Amino acid sequence: MHSPLANIAQIRPARSKRISSYDRTGGNADRIQIAAGERVDLASIEGAGAIKHIWFTIASRDPMYRRNIVLRMYWDGEDNPSVESPVGDFFGQGWGLEYNFVSLPLAASPRSGRGLNCYFPMPFGNGARIEVENQSPTPVDAFYFYIDYEEWPEVDDSLGRFHAWWNREITDPDPSGENEWSCLAPELKHPSDEGNYLILDAEGRGHYVGVNYFVDCPSPMWYGEGDDMFLIDGEPWPGTLHGTGTEDYFCTSWSPAEEYQHPYFGYAHVDHSFGWLGRAHAYRFHIEDPIHFQESIRASIEHGHANNLTLDICTVAYWYQTEPHKPFPQLPPSEARHPMPAISVTDVHRWRHAWRQSMGGGKLWGNERPS
Structure with a gap:
């Protein structure tokens, strides 16, 4: 077992780089916008290296944007994605919700879990590409991102994708x-x-x-x-x-x-x-x-x-x-990814009403069994 800090002092022949959504004019509009139905490459990297950290935060008028935006990643020029997931679920946010989440490789940070972070290392030997697809019916008004990575002279053959x-x-x-x-x-x-x-x-x-x-x-x-x-x-x-x-x-x-x-x-x-x-x-x-x-x-x-x-x-x-991997089944369309509706107090009371009728009515508490 090794501490996460075990190799922090090691000097390596790597170059640290970043791709982000910063405003190329020097202004403060540090975001991209994504039209409904649009696919956008966030990063297209050549050569060998490893992605070390990803951070996203997103603003959208679609209440289900975290299930409707799809994240995909491709390594070494492959045609089939090695990562395919609704963006919220990938970072540990279920049902399109926003809530804080803490783990070693993934985190959703304040405010209210809207800072999406990934620390899984992602090596590649001959290029990497990260894309998002907005399958929402509305545009994404603001998509902010950092993709921090290292360039390496070559990738170790023992590293999986x-x-x-x-x-x-x-x-x-x-x-x-x-x-x-x-x-x-x-x-x-x-x-x-x-x-x-x-x-x-x-x-x-x-x-x-x-x-x-x-x-x-x-x-x-x-x-x-x-x-x-x-x-x-x-x-x-x-x-x-x-x-x-x-x-x-x-x-x-x-x-x-x-x-x-x-x-x-x-x-x-x-x-x-x-x-x-x-x-x-x-x-x-x-x-x-x-x-x-x-x-x-x-x-x-x-x-x-x-x-x-x-x-x-x-x-x-x-x-x-190792690659190649078995291609994933086709991702269901956005509407088929939406969560089931929450069970309400009224729903539970209707269950009780149906049970009372099945028991013949009368003064019933709720724990009676059929005779």
């Missing part, structure tokens, strides 16, 4: 019902990863370094009895890396519903509703314990024990690997 992939699924419950904590019937067994929510499916040689996990739970029941499962190099289930529950994978315990932010793991956002209703953002970065693969990796997690819950799950997986 940085990748990040966004996925989203509104999961299907088991046909027997949403039976978390055996509240409806004895729980089922699930001796496979079939039906799991997919975090990553990659081919090549490299190592997985973490995930931002955004879950919207439409029930006050705990959503996180799902085991994490990693199948490495085509190995069969259960594989050599099999977990015990959602909060366990995120290094917490006992169904948390509170914010906690460690450099490597935590909960950056919870709804503070009742039970576990609503939106939670958990994160886990494998800085000290990357998950290595020589041929392939399939990372997934159950949505409730035995995949018994309907959840709206979005993730951004982060990893390094």
Whole structure:
């Protein structure tokens, strides 16, 4: 294990450079504007080197701009992006929201999480390109950015290329019902990863370094009895890396519903509703314990024990690997990336009304069972 400061004193044959949105006239209009539907190259770099830090802040009249603006990165002249994600989710901001977030490789800083920072190192041997696409129906009024990078004489062959992939699924419950904590019937067994929510499916040689996990739970029941499962190099289930529950994978315990932010793991956002209703953002970065693969990796997690819950799950997986990489599935259109509506107090009261009718009406408290 090495301290993050272990190599800070090393003198290297590198040149530090920056591409930013500064006003080229010497004025104070230090931003670019992006029309609706426009794709813009923020950086196009030749030669070898590594991106060391990225900072964005954005002003838009579109309330969903963080889901509607897409970030892509390309290394070494490739045609398929190695990074493709809505810009908010990439930096650890779920559902188009703005909130503060602290971790070692990613941060969303004040005011109110609007300063988006990335410290994942991103080496390249023959050029790098970073673009954004405004899939909003309105222009981006102001996009400010820094892209800090180093020029190197050459790149070490042992360095993988940085990748990040966004996925989203509104999961299907088991046909027997949403039976978390055996509240409806004895729980089922699930001796496979079939039906799991997919975090990553990659081919090549490299190592997985973490995930931002955004879950919207439409029930006050705990959503996180799902085991994490990693199948490495085509190995069969259960594989050599099999977990015990959602909060366990995120290094917490006992169904948390509170914010906690460690450099490597935590909960950056919870709804503070009742039970576990609503939106939670958990994160886990494998800085000290990357998950290595020589041929392939399939990372997934159950949505409730035995995949018994309907959840709206979005993730951004982060990893390094050799190129070429397996091309990503087509990114859903912007409207298909928007979050589900929040469950309201009125919705819950309607549930109670339907339950009362199913019980025949009368003086009912709420915990009665059918006879």
